[in-house]
Amino acid sequence: MQEVPKEDEISFTLSDSEIQSIEENIEDGQEEAVETAVANLNAPDCAELLGKVSDEHRQILLDQHASAIAPDAYAELDPELCKDVLEDMEAPQVAEIISSLESDDALEVIENLDDDFQKEVIRRLPFKTRISVEEGLNFPENSAGRLLQRKFISIPQTWTVGETIESLQASSDDDIPEVFSDIFILSVDSKVSGKVSLPRLIRSNNQTRLESLALEEIYSIPATMDQEEVAQSFRRDNLLSAAVVDSEGRMIGVITIDDVLDVIDEEAEEDILRLAGVKEASIFQDVITTTGSRFRWLFINLLTAIFASVVISLFDATIQQLVALAILMPIVASMGGNAGTQALTVAVRGLAMKEISKINSFRIIWKEIIIGTINGSLFAIIIGLTTTLWFENYALGIIIAVAMVINLIVAGFFGAGIPIFLxxxxxxxxxxxxxxxxxxxxxxxxxxxxxxxxxxLI
Amino acid sequence: MQEVPKEDEISFTLSDSEIQSIEENIEDGQEEAVETAVANLNAPDCAELLGKVSDEHRQILLDQHASAIAPDAYAELDPELCKDVLEDMEAPQVAEIISSLESDDALEVIENLDDDFQKEVIRRLPFKTRISVEEGLNFPENSAGRLLQRKFISIPQTWTVGETIESLQASSDDDIPEVFSDIFILSVDSKVSGKVSLPRLIRSNNQTRLESLALEEIYSIPATMDQEEVAQSFRRDNLLSAAVVDSEGRMIGVITIDDVLDVIDEEAEEDILRLAGVKEASIFQDVITTTGSRFRWLFINLLTAIFASVVISLFDATIQQLVALAILMPIVASMGGNAGTQALTVAVRGLAMKEISKINSFRIIWKEIIIGTINGSLFAIIIGLTTTLWFENYALGIIIAVAMVINLIVAGFFGAGIPIFLxxxxxxxxxxxxxxxxxxxxxxxxxxxxxxxxxxLI
Structure with a gap:
């Protein structure tokens, strides 16, 4: 029996001090101690270690202690880091790692490799793994086909609960996935006619026919469906697993909720990063790649900033006559940008969660216009008074107030409208x-x- | 046997045209047609309908067709909308809805209600539901205790597989959760000593003792653990369910992966919205509340914008002599803001995914400084040349170039540094x-x- 630790002792992550002690042992050349420590880590811990040590220490771990690293740990790595790590290895070593992974993990790891290296690795895979990886890569990126686990439990329509359980007990571990939540009932032509959850199966009488337990509503996911749609169906209908079918409707695999969890993380990450103009970045990407990908976005921003400056330059004579305009103009622009970003973010999130569709999009935009009008009016009063007092110029106060209302209404309209239109x-x-x-x-x-x-004014 | 639909016919969401037809029937006063349509929807579809119709139509659905709406549909609603809808009802009706939900859903629905109404509803709940809701509310918001399902399968250490299955078959539906993935082994003092997954159980011999099947490593989650930590442990260790224990280490419930999915969505939403200065917004929040919550953020931004203007005003004489400065100054500020936001977003996401901790935070900040220096230098050259050509003033070109490098380095340092520090x-x-x-x-x-x-220059 296990002692339940107190809350502040519990940690589901590898602690910084454990990582530090391994790094110290690496520094001190305590090879045996490092080997033992790494071998004792489970896959997620090992992945965390590789993610958090310095580049030099990671290299030493991979060069000298590769045998202590569980193959599963590579599948748990950040995709960017995984790619870097594997591309530093020889193809046969990578092939060995991949062939010991489950089919969905294998595909996830291999799909990130550069084309040439990927081909080299695939050539070295055992026949069965090779076929399943090649088939997986034929599906579009980010589609259900890329997520699927090819091992699944399927049972003919006519079986009873007792027969099903006996057959499960008799099957070898190789044919059965480690984790499964549902049993699929297939008709003779491999089409899915129903699914039975494990709790239902286990609680039923041995003589009961599976057909009579099966859920009527079957969500068969086409292999080409986008992963975002897949995630949405799991989220919405509280699924634990779902059958994936080919274009003929034949079941070819299963998607499980743990893979969907990764998809949800990935899609949320994509949205948050893209809003900030960072494309598929990760803290593990090297400096040059990161700099390059950010450069592109900043360059577009530079062009738009220059465009805004050209607009300002139209009024250079006006500014020269009243420098207060130069002092105040960033306020109007900045408030518009911030108010617009609020509306935009809510709309982007609403679209991602499928809460916004054609039927309610005009209502959403209209609501943002109203919000822009109210907040615009409030801030118009505040900035109008502030300006009047600051520059002792009430006409200037009125003008900045009017500009503020207009810009906040524009911000609300475009903030919601742009993502909905896109x-x-x-x-x-x-x-x-x-x-x-x-x-x-x-x-x-x-x-x-x-x-x-x-x-x-002038 | 079911026809597998072609890909473009498949939809896991209620289609806009179905919603539209229901709305048309409401308009036309076709009460029976509406009642039938609503009664035929499953809970997620019904929640989607309520989320997407106009406010007036929603009111009619709730007033006239409440009996056709499955109680589960309320638990599937957006929390904000759920609160609005329930607070419009009478307490007894809400109590009836809540008492037919599973304990985790019941708590999720009730925790959003206003205090007074919440108490009124709780008073009307059946004794058992009431106790479990009250206990749940005693746990801190966003803690594991708020997520837990109180029905779970626990088995004494000494039982065999056969005994376990027999007892499951004999139990009434009321005592067993609809969905479960693991069976927990409890010692005499209610402490968790292991867990057995259903696939493992079902594939084992009837005479096998559960103890010998149990996983060694048991993740008992303290009820007070923050939900973000809970999500991280599921994500990291690919759990389907985990035991929740009280401060004495006794098992009091279970958290399942479908609840964790909601938490992950919620936490991702929180991050993306907070970065844009929107606090817990949803498209269902009413205009006044939304306007108010956004006002606060915009007001802080106004103060900082005025502060920036004060900085500009220090140089009013300089600007008057050279209006080009007013034209160009937004470029430097805007590029700094954008570059900083890139670094900031990557850091916020890295922190949320627990990829950044004390051990690697200096490396992350250092990397951003290098990126800022490289991109800063590149943009310095571009904007320096542009300015020199535009204003035929090479000194101005050099000055904007220097300012650009400095601001992009500052942006990298603070972009990564601020979230890590916070x-x-x-x-x-x-x-x-x-x-x-x-x-x-x-x-x-x-x-x-x-x-x-x-x-x-001057």
């Missing part, structure tokens, strides 16, 4: 919404404020 | 990082650019 035309709403939005709020912010000043 | 002192790194960062990049951007110009 989604409608089939683009990823997270990927370029921010830059389009801030270009609009900057340009409108500067133009309206300076334009009104030029007309009414 | 996390270290126990704050949520997503919640105020953005505003601190953009204040810094704006102020540094304006100050360095205008300051250098004032010293070297």
């Amino acid at each position: 989604n409608r035309i089939g683009s990823d709403p997270a990927i370029s919404s921010t830059v389009i939005l801030t270009t609009i709020t900057d340009v409108i912010g500067f133009f309206v404020f300076l334009g009104l000043a030029a007309v009414f | 996390n270290r002192i126990g704050s949520d790194p997503a919640i105020s990082s953005t505003v601190i960062l953009t204040t810094i990049t704006d102020v540094i951007g304006f100050f360095v650019f205008l300051g250098l110009a004032a010293v070297f």
Whole structure:
């Protein structure tokens, strides 16, 4: 019996001090101690160790202690790090690692490798693994086919509970996945006619025919379905596993909820990073790749910033006459950008969670316009008064107030409208919404404020 | 046997046209048609319908067709919408709905209600549900105790597989959760000594003692553990369910992966929204509440924008002499803000996924400084040349180039440093990082650019 530790002693992650002690042993050349420590880690812990040690220490672990690292640990690594680590190895070693993984993990690891190296590794895989990996790679990236586990439990329609359990007990471990939640009932032509959950099976009488236990509603996922849709169906219908079928409707594998968990993490990560203009980054990406991928986004931003500056330059004479305009103009632009980003983020998240569709998109945009109008009016009063007091110029106060209302309404409209529009035309709403939005709020912010000043003030 | 639909016919969500037809029937007063349509929807579909119809139609559905709505549908609603819908009902009706939910769903629904109404509802619950709800509410918000399902399968150490299955078959449906993945082995004092997965149980010989099947490593989750930690342990160790223990180490319930899925969605949503300054918003929040919660964030942004303007005003004489400065200064600030946001988002995500801890945080910050230096230098060249050509003033070109490098290095350092620092002192790194960062990049951007110009140019 195990002592239950107190809360602050519990840790589901490898502690920093454990990692540190392994790193110290590496430094001190205590090879045996390192080997023992690594061999004693389970796969997730081992992956965490490899993720957190310095690059030099990781190299030493991989070069000198590869035999102590469980193959599963590679599948648990951050994809970017996994790619780097495996591409430093020889193809036969990678093939050995991959052939000891389950089919979904194997595919997940291999799909990230560079094309040439990937081919080399695949050539060296055992026949059965090779076929399943090659078939998997034929499915589009991020599709259900890439997630599927090829081992699953299927039973003919006519069997009873007793026969099913006997057959499970008699099967060898090689034919049965380690974890499964449902048993699928297949008709003679391999089509899914139902599924029985394990709790239902185990609680039923041995003589009961499986057919009579099966759930009527069967979610067969086409292998080409996008993983985001797959995640949505699990989330929505509280599934633990689902059958995946080929274009003929024949069952070819199963997707389990633990893979869906990874998908949900991945999709959330994609949205949050893309909104900030970071594409598929990870803390493990090398400096040059990271710098390059960020450069592109910043370059687009530079162009839009220059465009905004050109708008300002239209009013250079006005600014020269009243420097207060230069002092105040960033406020209008910045408030528009922030208010727009709020609306935009809510819309992007609503789209990702499928809460927004055609039927309610106008209501969502309309709501943002109202919010923009209310907050715009409130901030117009605040900034109008502040400006009047600061520069002792009430006309300037009125102008900045008007510019503020207009920019916040514009921000609400485009903040919700841009992602909804991008989604409608089939683009990823997270990927370029921010830059389009801030270009609009900057340009409108500067133009309206300076334009009104030029007309009414000078 | 079921026809497998073609891919474009498959939909796991209620289609917009189905929703539209129900809305048309509501408009036309076809009460019976509406009643039948709603009664035929499963809980997730019904929740989707309530989420997507207009406010007026939703009211009609709830007023006139409440009996057709499955109680489970309320648990599937967006929390904000669920709160609104239930608070419009009478307490006895809500109590009836809640008492027919499983304990984890019941708690999830009830915890969002306003205090007074919540007490009224709880008073009307059946004794058993009431006790379990009250106990649940005693755990801190967002803790494991709030997620737990009180029905679970536990078996004494000494039982065999056969005895276990027999007892499962003999138990009434009321005592057994609909879905479970593991059976927990309890010692006499209710402490968890192991767990056996259903696949393992079902594949074992009837005479085998459960003890010999049990997994050694048992993750007992303290009821007070934060839900983010809970999610991390499921994610990391590929759990399907885990025992939850009280402060004495006695098992009081189980957390299942479908609840963890919701937590992961919730935490991802929190991060993405907080980075944009939206606190716990949902598309279902009413306009006034939404406007109010966004106002607070925008107000803080207004203060920082005014602060940046004060910095600009220090250089009003300089700007008057060279209006080009006013035209160019937003470029430096905006590039700093964008580069910083990139670094910040990667760090916030790395912290949420527990990829960053004390041991590697300096490496992460250092990497961002290097990226800032490289991209800063590249953009310095681009903007330096552009400025020199645009304003035919090479000195101005050099000054904006220097300001760009400095601001992008600052952005990298603070972009990664702020969330890591906030996390270290126990704050949520997503919640105020953005505003601190953009204040810094704006102020540094304006100050360095205008300051250098004032010293070297005028």
